[in-house]
Amino acid sequence: MPAVTHCLSPHAARPQHGCERLVWRAPYRSLVRVRPVAWTCSCRATVYELCLGGGRAFPRRTVRLTGAPRVQETAPMTITEAQAAWTAVPSGHAC
Numbered sequence: 335m336p337a338v339t340h341c342l343s344p345h346a347a348r349p350q351h352g353c354e355r356l357v358w359r360a361p362y363r364s365l366v367r368v369r370p371v372a373w374t375c376s377c378r379a380t381v382y383e384l385c386l387g388g389g390r391a392f393p394r395r396t397v398r399l400t401g402a403p404r405v406q407e408t409a410p411m412t413i414t415e416a417q418a419a420w421t422a423v424p425s426g427h428a429c
């Protein structure tokens with residue numbers, strides 16, 4: 335194992351003042367297979383993923399502080415909406 339690991343993924347920024355509010359909720363178990371297509375760096379306590387499945391997409395947020403990770407997702411959106419949210423969330427423009 336190298337002593338220094340280099341981060342390959344972008345880092346999630348802190349939510350900015352006045353950020354657009356998304357509705358985060360517990361993951362909804364659906365029959366549609368969902369896979370992450372983009373993600374922020376896992377070296378941070380909060381990791382965001384863009385999940386895609388069944389022609390819909392949504393951002394997923396995983397917060398690892400102490401204990402079990404807390405996973406939250408927004409409601410599924412169209413892929414266009416989800417991509418807009420995906421660029422807004424890790425940059426801190428939506429939270």
Ligand SMILES: [Zn+2]
Pocket residue numbers: 341342345375376377378
């Ligand atoms: Zn990192």
